[in-house]
Amino acid sequence: MKWDEFFVTGEPMIYAADVSIVLVSLAIVIGLTYFKKWGYLWREWLTTVDHKKIGIMYILSALIMLFRGGVDALLMRAQLAVPDNKILDAQHYNEIFTTHGVIMILFMAMPFVIGMMNVVVPLQIGARDVAFPRLNAVSFWMFFMGAMLFNISFVIGGSPDAGWSAYFPLASLEFSPTVGNNYYSLALQISGIGTLMTGVNFIVTILKMRAPGMKLMRMPMFTWSVLITNVIILFAFPVLTVALALMMFDRVFGSQFFTMANGGMDMLWANLFWVWGHPEVYIVILPAFGIFSDVISTFSKKNLYGYKSMVISMVAISVLSFLVWAHHFYTMGQGAMVNGFFSITTMAIAVPTGVKIFNWLFTLRKGKISFTSPMMYAMGFIPIFTIGGVTGVMLAMASADYQYHNTMFLVAHFHYVLIPGTVFGVLAGMHYWFPKMFGFRLNERLAKTAFWLIIVGFNVAFMPLFFLGLNGMTRRMYTYSANTGFGPLNMIATIGALVLAIGFVVLCYNFFYSFRHSPRNEGGDPWDARTLEWSTPSPVPVYNFAKVPVVKDEDAFWHAKKHNVPLYEEGPYEEIHMPNNSGQPFILGVIMFFLGFFLVFSWFIPAIIAGIGVVVMLAVRSFERDHGYHISPKEIAATEQKLRGDTV
């Protein structure tokens, strides 16, 4: 590493980024100091172990990353808008499609989904927090520091440039000599470990901490989807951990796993990556399915059609998700038998997914539908996602895939599943549960404006890519000549991308608008909803439930409202045991950040010191004797009185 290569130089856009990073950091520091908010930030957020606050921090980080990934997307679309464009050179384009993919999947979709889980799941099952609140904070800070480590690659050392799938031998030291792919392996490693711990945490929470009477088959569908998602996380993420570790060994320590000589096997990487990578797709899509199920049932005023078949189809998807990975490289020559097997398993996934689509449609049938903003996203999702699904079945046919492979058709397909699926899902969830998080609803008019901009912009941006792909435009090509005829459709796609971007700006403006103008005091249940989280006051007190609810039916809160039966047993409040806040997860995250940073540059002595720091933090935690604190019945009564205006 030469010192003059430490900072990325030579690009006006990079210098602009440097300046804006310095300015924003200064603004944050000065702002916090001026308004005397350092203590508030530390006490209420950085040290919190409250699942609701951790969830909000996840969602906030995801939104920031959505904009980072979104700017990458706009740069790509700008470059491709006209033939022979010169906005980006080939190297810069490579870096941008790589960071766009990594950030959107791992640092936008994942934290958004996990943020939703954090905010909602304990409330839906009648629990006071997740099973391991401290571990939950560690998960968050590992994710956050991993994301930050990945993002600084932009200005320090250079971004990864071998695609988000980082195939070898391209990603090897020989062909990608900058530190970019070291960032890739280490940043993903750090945040991946955080995700794995989230998996353990939520499985225990859902299986062990449900309110009395909430049998497994009475759980809200979102909770079911989160349970299944976390089982997938538990078995898929260790594969990523190994794959990234081997990548790091190859690049930093010169091992021979994926090399072209000395027995290395480059295809091993592709297999390991997709053994994790395909389940990962379902990790981000199943919770969205769960959100849509809850939203559609709430705003149709009906219980979910085919509850059992919903659960069975999700379990089927989770099993199949581990059996389809080779469909990502049909063209790499593993033979007709292997391709045939993976072709059939891939097409089989369409069956349980189809079952779910029909269940949603039957839930809507004869329902009293109200077109709120979350419901609009759910309504938009069903037809568009079906287009994504059907083109997926086209791609699943191994022989036909030789035509589609690595073309814009594929790019259009996965955006048609991930955006209406995951992104619409988390946006529906965000609008739906926003009053639960903050105590007021987002403005419906602005939310619907944003929705229409997003859905129209999305289709204009991605529909042309299907046709470009069929016409032979491959993905990841940074420019094309005018006589290919790709120009007009690319221009349309770029215009669509701009509309989509405006939609997201309106969506974010809505936060500020609603913060100023939305009515407060709408009570805990503004949507007249069905599940337990709506039985709590909004925003939710730190202990969630003053008394643990007793569940008698599916859609427990709806049951209690309609049959006018109490959700809670009679009797006085009991003392509530809560975990203490702690700064350790944050400090551990910071140390992990530096450990990763030093390893990126192969600075081994500082890395060893940081590694010792990690072990010391683990020991500190082991020797700590922290029994939490108790909230007295008197305090609970006072809080409930203030929030509900009643005495239970």
Add this chain to the structure above:
Amino acid sequence: MKINDTLPLEYRTEENSNKIFGFWLFLGAEIALFSTLFAVYFTLWNRTGSGPTGKELFEVGGVIWETFLLLTSSFTCGLGIHAMRLGLKKPMMIFFIVTLLMGLGFLGIEITEFVNYVHEGATLQTSAFLSSLFVLLGTHGLHVTMGILWGAGILIQVGRQGFTPETANKSFIFSLYWHFLDVVWIFIFSFVYMKGLM
């Protein structure tokens, strides 16, 4: 806090029984992790390039000692938990100390073996086979190292505080981890060393 006195000490509070369940799940993830490492090894074990093969490299002597030490340490670890269930602090601590010492012995032999390999010119960089061998064994060895540090920390806490729900819980979870390392070693012994020597 709900306390169920009919259960063993380490299970009594809800929080502690959740921790044990959570650790079982974590071990599930560990199985996925080691399965992947084994899959990598099985893919690469014949791809020796210009480096030595397993047959030329492996020596039975050290491996038998490693196996003996680790399997016995798993047994003494079980005896330690048995003593804990009976409320016998001193025997429990002695069994745990024996366990950790045997773990250290195992590590000593493994490190010596690694040094020998490197002296024979078989390094991480030599061939794909050796890369996968070193990373598979090294990951297991790293787990043993972390286990020794962790176990030592728990021993100090048991020594200071005696058997409380917390220390009993930690000791029990540590024992699950230690037995798991033993299980992984049985696979390494069978499918790396025995298969390699055949």
